[in-house]
Amino acid sequence: MWADIRIGAFRLSFPKPRLPVMLGATRRLTATNTIYPAYVPLDAVFAPFNLSVAAGALANSQVLDTTTIVSFATRFGSLFREYCIVGARIEIRVNATTVAQGLTRVWIDEDSAAAPTGPQAQSRGALDIPLTSSPGGMVYTIDWMPYDLLDLDWTDVGTNVTSAWLKSFAGAAYTGTAATTTATLSYSGSIALAFRGYI
Numbered sequence: 001m002w003a004d005i006r007i008g009a010f011r012l013s014f015p016k017p018r019l020p021v022m023l024g025a026t027r028r029l030t031a032t033n034t035i036y037p038a039y040v041p042l043d044a045v046f047a048p049f050n051l052s053v054a055a056g057a058l059a060n061s062q063v064l065d066t067t068t069i070v071s072f073a074t075r076f077g078s079l080f081r082e083y084c085i086v087g088a089r090i091e092i093r094v095n096a097t098t099v100a101q102g103l104t105r106v107w108i109d110e111d112s113a114a115a116p117t118g119p120q121a122q123s124r125g126a127l128d129i130p131l132t133s134s135p136g137g138m139v140y141t142i143d144w145m146p147y148d149l150l151d152l153d154w155t156d157v158g159t160n161v162t163s164a165w166l167k168s169f170a171g172a173a174y175t176g177t178a179a180t181t182t183a184t185l186s187y188s189g190s191i192a193l194a195f196r197g198y199i
Contacts, residue, residue, distance in 0.1 A: 040080070040195040044069045046088075048188040050095075051168055053131065056177035058104060058170040059115045062187070064088050064144075065162040069191060073158070081197035082154040085163050087145040090189040092129060093138070097183040100133035102176030104185060108144045109165045110151065116167040118174035124167075131170070131183045142166075145192075154196060 005012045023036055032038060046068035051060050065085065066072040076083065092106060107126035109116075129140050144164060146152055151163040168185070170177050 035197045037198070038196050041086075041192070042076070042195060043190045043192050044072070044075075045188075045190050048186060051185050051187065053097075053104060053170050053177065053181060053183040053185070056102070056170065056172045056179050056181040058168055059117070060168045061109070061113055061115050062166040062168070063113070063162050064108075064164045064166055064191065066160050076193075076195065077157040079199060080157055080195035081199055082195065083157050084152055084154055084194045085146070085161075085191060086152070086194050087143070087192035088164070088189060089192075090142045090144070090166060090187060092127070092140045092142070093186045094129060094131060094135040095184040095186055097131045097133055097135070097181070099178050099180040099182065100131050101178045101181050102131055102170065102172070104129045104131060104168055104170040104183070105175055106140075106142060106166065106168045108142065109167050110146065110148060110163060113162070113165050116169040118169070118171050120167070121169040121171070121174050129185070131177065131181060157195075 021033060021036065023033060025033075046064075047070055049062070051058060066083070105121045105124075105126040105128055107124045109124070127140055127142055146163050155161045166187070169175065170181075172179060
């Protein structure tokens with residue numbers, strides 16, 4: 001916690017003094033201190049990547065897990081024992097398009113790592129990104145949080161578990177692209193994590 005003081009247009013922020021939690025026990029170890037800390041929320045940027053629509057087609061499945069976070073093991077694994085991925089926010093930008101036509105559908109799949117198909121693209125709740133000749137810096141956003149309790153299980157920080165995959169699909173028969181449509185899409189964002197237990 002920190003103290004936040006405002007005086008006119010000035011703002012002062014500094015750590016708030018507090019007493020430590022007793023992690024050692026003489027006669028009784030409380031339930032809340034058997035695993036300490038019990039819940040530490042931290043967010044991490046995942047490594048940005050690009051995907052290409054070529055000849056009007058794109059079918060990609062991208063993991064949303066700790067392998068996408070740069071130096072996850074050295075940054076977090078040397079301090080905490082367990083982690084859980086509790087959400088993600090993905091931003092998508094269309095960088096360049098030729099023969100602008102149709103769109104790319106993007107969604108989160110919690111069940112399968114397989115490359116997406118046209119029927120899936122038509123039956124899933126998805127973000128529709130138009131492939132325009134002048135994208136104008138438009139940013140498209142997907143917010144995801146796991147709702148399956150199995151995906152919210154604590155995992156050893158040295159073990160990678162994938163709870164979801166980011167699927168991207170474009171195809172003339174399903175999303176209206178032309179056989180000559182090409183485009184580059186850039187993906188960036190953050191993954192929300194929870195940690196517990198010091199090493």
